[in-house]
Amino acid sequence: MDIPPIAAVEIGTSRIRVAIGEVHDDDHLQVIGVGECPSRGIRKGEIIDMDAALSCLRIALHQAEEASDTQIKAVFVPVTGGHVQSMINRGSIPIVGTELEIHQEHIDDVQEIAKAVNLPNDRELIHSICQYYYLDDQKGVINPLGMEASKLAVDVMIVHGHSGRIRNLNKLLRSLHLEVEDCVLAGLCSALAVLQPEEKENGALVIDLGGGTTDFLGYADSTIAVAGSLAIGGDHISNDVARGLRMSIPNAERVKEASGSAIIHLASRLQKLDLPGDTGPDGRVVRLGDVQLITSLRAEEILTMVKSHVEDEDLLQRFGSGIVLTGGGAHLDRIDELASKVFGMPCRIGKSRDVSGLATTANRPEYATVIGLLRYAARAARRQSGSGRWTNLWRRILSGEG
Amino acid sequence: MNGGPADRLFQHPDVEPRTRILVMGLGGAGCNMVANIAAGWEEGPPVVAVNTDAQSLAGCEAPRVLQIGQAVTKGYGANGDTNLGRMAIEESLEPIKELLTGIDILFLVVGLGGGTGSGGAPLILQVAHQLNILTLCFATKPFDFETESRRLQAEESLKTIQRAADAVVVLPNDNLMELVDPSTGVLETFRLSDTQVGMAIQGIWHLLGFRGVINLDMADLRHLVQRSDGLCHFGFGEGSGPSRIPAAVKSLMDSPYLNKGRSVSEAAALLVNITGGPDLTLADMQGIMGQIKGHAQPGATVYFGAMIDPSMRNRIALTAIVTDSQSMKPARNKRVTSLEDELATASSAKKAKPVSATDQGDLPFKSEDKGRFSNSTPTTFRGEDLDIPTFIRRGVKLSFER
Incomplete structure (x- = not known):
């Protein structure tokens, strides 16, 4: 029996992403439509401006619906943020x-x-x-x-x-007449997307480097051993660049993407940077070394932060398969090298496994959360159709049980 | 200047130099010095800055940099710990040996009283000695107003370095005050002193590497340092206008590191390099030689060299490296064993404490540093406000702020 199309909506700090998928009998996930829009009104994974967020969500949703030729009624959402x-x-x-x-x-x-x-x-x-x-x-x-x-x-x-934050997320989606089927820990979604069964068995730590938040989830002996969400992310890297080089946030983001690195390229450190238009009134020379100094310090701090949260559980030596990085932050130059250095174990960039359809998009590390969410949704739907046991946080919240 | 005396004095070297020289700055102060030295040259020997601190290397203007001891210091400085400095070199012996391969003379530039320079220099000098490289170490001594422990450590390190190097040229920072008028900024003062040291090195590079009117070879330089007790002094003088020759000689004799000319009058050997413009004549050179010989004691060996710098028209600059004859240099075979003993004791002594990124002390931060996060709920960890850029919290300076 095929399951009807399922939809995942990620209200991310830097992007709102929608993915629609079909799951076939062999548990194979086919992505039939995606939509994406730069976020406004979201900070550190939490909504701060409903209207702004809504207009972005509308665009992303429309894209995904058009591409898949379906109409979404119910969605799964990841939950993230410092409140988790x-x-x-x-x-x-x-x-x-x-x-x-x-x-x-x-x-x-x-x-x-x-x-x-x-x-x-x-x-x-x-x-x-x-x-x-x-x-x-x-x-x-x-x-x-x-x-x-x-x-x-x-x-x-x-x-x-935090109940209030979760309710607001729900409210946002309901205002577009979308029913929230369930909400899932963002780190769990990423892990479901990228980890192979043998990696779960050997132990692995998935770190999702998002814009506003960094989510992590570690498996040891096929069991979820640790999970968390930190309210620091790629936005902090951009903000540091903007502050250090005195430029606007959008320009800082461009500089970060073009020239940032998790490890300083010492050989090209003196290379002068062509800065975007709004900068350089005082004729400063900005060098690659400056940009990478700023980005590498923050990237190292974020990873060290994750490590210290995991170390509390004394778990590190049980991650035999090492570190897997996902999220937009995984695109930062040499971030895998840095993670390998910080954690003292091998590190790879995570690609969603067993996905077809829009595979080139869906394989990108920043899509790991929505792809994993679709996978979670597919399992939940199977379970529901099998046993009829279906606990839904949202229904409970809405009916006042929560 | 075709056919003029200039061409006979200074031939622009397109050929491989006869003697291969490497200038290496070690540690924070050493790296700053070699950056200034190289900045003062149109051309000169290869320069490399070697340090543990990746962040300080990121802004270093030396043409080439090498990061060492990544495992030992995790990319931070050695925090004044000479044990860490030595361990960093031990960790990175291979790339250092690579730098030294094929080199005839090493100019090692360090600041005494720190960790990497003071701790690592003896080991590098020892490696160089094993490779049959003649070593001259330029070592700055801390100011008198710096901490007692720093000064004591500088003295200790100097003794070890003196045993390991063929000659050490000591540059006490206190004497810098005599170099400039009191209103000159500290950075400008250092830059000036470094440029002068650079001219001496450039002069030796030119004399040994290429054909000049007055030839000097490795044997002469060996002779010079062997007639010293391992300590040398450095002098610089300049003059301009019609009476530039006597003015330059007087300025050399008065130069801050030469103890009011006493170092010259007591020296067993001197190496003087003359840098003049295209208008420098043989008669000028003879005049300078005569006057300097007049200041030296009768039995002293004086080596002269000369080079032309087109920008020096109507001006003359003199650099001198002068042996010190206050104390006896320990015999070489004894020196090697004792140094090895010393290094062995040092490594078995107290284990270096790990470097922590948070050893930087507390600094007051302003909320405008938080940029886009000024109005967000702060993300804090162990009392630190993570919304403030990491580089600001760590007190790291960007290149244009230095």
Whole structure:
């Protein structure tokens, strides 16, 4: 059975992106339409001007609908921003009876207990993700079914965000009569798009270098071990360039794209730069070395920030497959080299896997979030059609349950 | 100037020089010096700036740069830690050996009292010695008003460098005050002093590398440094107008590093280079030689050289490298073993502490530094406002701000 077309809308800080896809029986994703528009009214992944954001969304949406010859009614959206946080909650149950074998009911029970977290009123649950089981004092069990223990525990990662921010995202889409099917952690989307199953097993850290935010998600032993969203990104690099070289933000962005680098090219550091029109009133000479000094310092800081958030979990050595970079920031010259240096492990630029259709666009690292979102949506739709179990954050929010 | 005396004195060298010279600046101060030296030349020997600090290299105007010790200092400076400086050279011995391959004379330029220059110079000199390269080290000494520890460290480093180099020319910063009138800016003062050192190096390069009226060869230079105790002094003098010759000689004798001419009168050997315009005559040169010999003690060996710089019409500049005969230089075979011992002890001594990017102290930041993020919720991490450009928080100067 084919699933009807699904749509993903990313309200990004630098771009609003829409992707429409069809999933075929072999789990193959075909992208049938994309739309993109430079964002206005979004800062650090959060809406600050509804009207401006709306007009951009309209353009991107129209493009994608035209290209795919479909009309979108419901969408999946990624959630990102400094307000997104995660915590680990452990639940445990005793296994009673004459035999101590663990059955599916035990697993369901212990998951339910671990997922039952009381969040403050202004926080909204986004995901609860099971990590590892504990059998008595044995740590790190992935599937306890059929094993024996007197006590079963599980760690659940609770990902939650600020209710108001999520509501505003919803409001924006509803004003275009779009129903939000579900919202998904942006880092999870990127990981779903670019990671191979064996990379999840070996462990890998996906870092999505966005305009306003940097999202990361790490797999270890096929389990999501860490996730987070930092409100720093490519906009900070542009802002640093604009401040340092005293130019407008759009020009700084052009300079960043043309000449920025994550590692300084020492050989060409003295090369003079042809600056865009609005600059150089005082006859300054701006050199490549200056631009790359500014961009490399910020890029290194962003990656170091991610590292320090991951290191809290003491996880680094479990990412055997290294680092995978996605997002527009992955285009920054030599960013993979820098990431490899900062984390001390191999690094590659992530391309969405198993995608056809508009593959050249969809393969670009900045499309990883929407492509991963389509993949998530496809799975959710299958699950829904199978078991009828469908928890929808948005319906809960709208019905006032949240 | 075809057919004039100028052509016989200075032939523009299109040919490979007979003697290959390399000028290497090591550490922050050394790199600044060689940048100034090279800036003062129309042509001269190859110049390379070597440093641990990638950010400072990014703005360095030397024609060629080499970053060393990336693993040891992570691309930052050595923070005044000579152990780090030495470890950085150890890490990057291969590229340094590559630079030194085929070289006959190395002019190593360092500032004493820092980490990279002071700590790394002995090792580079030792490598050069193994490659049978004649080494002359120009070393600046910190100002008297700088910290006690810095001055003590400079003294210690000087001793080690003196044992490792064929000759060390010490340039005490305090003597710079005599070079200029008190209103001159510090940077301008350094630039002036560096240009003068550069003229001396250029003179030697010209004398040894190419045919001149007065020939000097490697044996003469070896003889000069071997008659020293390992320490040399540097002098510069200039004069213009009809009485430029006596004026230049007087100015040389008064030059700040020559101890009011005493260094000349007590020297066992001197190397004097004359730079004049196309109007420099043989009689002029004889006059200068006569006057300088008159200041030196009777048994002193005096080497002379001359070169023409078309911009020097009606002017004369003199540079002198003068041996110091205050103390005895340790025997060479002894020197090598003791240096190795010393380096071995140094490496087994206290482990260098890792460099942290946040060791820069707190600086006050203004909100206008935040640019487009002025009105956003600040993104902070461990008390740092990440919306302020990284380069500003790190106190890094761009090339046009220096």
